Amino acid sequence: MMTPVERLFTVLDETAQILQEELQCTYLEAVAETGENLFHGDVLQDEVSELNAKRLKKQYRELVLDRFQNEEIRKAFQLAALKGMRQHVQPHHQMTPDAVSLFLAYLVRRFTRPHLALTILDPAVGTANLLTAVLNGLSGKQAKSYGVDVDDLLVKLAYVNANLQKHAVQLFNQDSLRPLFVEPADVVVCDLPVGYYPDDDNASRFALKAEEGRSYAHHLLIEQSLRYTKDGGYLFFLIPNTLFSSPQAQQLNTFLKETAIVQGVLQLPLSMFQHEQAAKSVFILQKKGPMAKPPKNVLLAELPRFSNKTAMQAMMAKIEAWIANEKGS
Structure with a gap:
């Protein structure tokens, strides 16, 4: 059967x-x-x-x-x-693993619990697998969502995927680092495409442009996402574990201190990745704003294998306790 x-x-x-x-x-x-x-x-x-x-x-x-x-x-x-x-393997045609999409959907749901209505943006939407997983986890809330991708085939797949699930996602086929025609979002979710950004002229509009040589596309995308997030809004990124040890990390650190509050860093199990250098973490930011407060303790954890139910339940209990303590919800 x-x-x-x-x-x-x-x-x-x-x-x-x-x-x-x-x-x-x-x-x-x-x-x-x-x-x-x-x-x-x-x-x-x-x-x-x-x-x-x-x-x-x-x-x-x-x-x-x-x-x-x-x-x-x-x-x-x-x-x-x-x-x-x-x-047809192309480096940017990488899909977020299912367990990770569902985990991000859980985090978005918990961090936005008080909201009755939300606007969500994924600036590297791909086939909309991650975005629709998050939307499926928000039943009972009104959600308006936007997706942006430079690849026209991926945007078509995202459009079909969203239609089949009856999600009204507004999709834009464009370079995500150009001006976006979206309203500021309550939540940004993004599996950051990692690499260098080829358009040096456009990169020069960003505070995180490289001082010399090519800029990192994933750094610029963090900055772009913050531009299109409401004050106090949350951003959930999948980042390479090397993000804070790369040559331009100091510049990124300084920028984030000025614009955002780090809420958490959750390292995904290394067993999910073929090579350690490809390993990723979930990076949770909040855009600074009058109501946004830094947590007493940043949520830091190494996640167990998602298939290990006992260890995963213990980790979820830890995250729940942190949210209750820090967010009161």
Whole structure:
């Protein structure tokens, strides 16, 4: 017996393979096309042969989307996107691991408990896997969300992913370090793309531009995110563990002292990463503002393996105690 996630993935996978052949495109492009078809319950591509159009329509008809939960849709779509990314590996086509997305969703929910309505921004939205995981964790709150990405295929996948889950996400296909057409957010979530930023002219608009040579894109993205966060708003970043030992770390430290309050640093288990130098942490910031207070103690922890339930429960209890003590909620 298939689980709902397996059933939905099987349909996405089989129909994407038909479209890949018919449209002469990559599997990843075909996932975006079949997701769009599934949402409309029809075959939208004129190039598809009559026989295959019938086969596709039959599969779409037999799958009633309303019977699936959002998390099931998100996970199935993520599996199809991951399959496509493995076939065409590009360094910026990296998806946030599922356990990490769910953990970030939990943190956002806990830190924003008093809010009834939220505006959320992901300035490197990718396929919207992380953003929709966070939105799925905020049931009962009104959430307005924005996603930005420079890669047009990823933005199309994000659009389809959000549609299938019925999330009204406003998406922008642009360089995230250019001026954004979004309102200031209560929350920023971002798996920071790590590397150098190629546009030196644009980098010169930032306080965190390199004093010499190329600027770090991930540093500029932290600064850009703070620009578009409301006073007192929270930012949840996935950062490389080397963030504070890199050549431009001193500049970043000085900037953060002036603009933000560090709430926590939670190191992800090293076992999640193939190489230690690729390891990441969750970095929680709050933008300075009249109501924002520094914590008595910054939340610092090394997270156990997510599969270790006992250790994970103990860690969650520690985080809950910290939130109750620091935030009173």
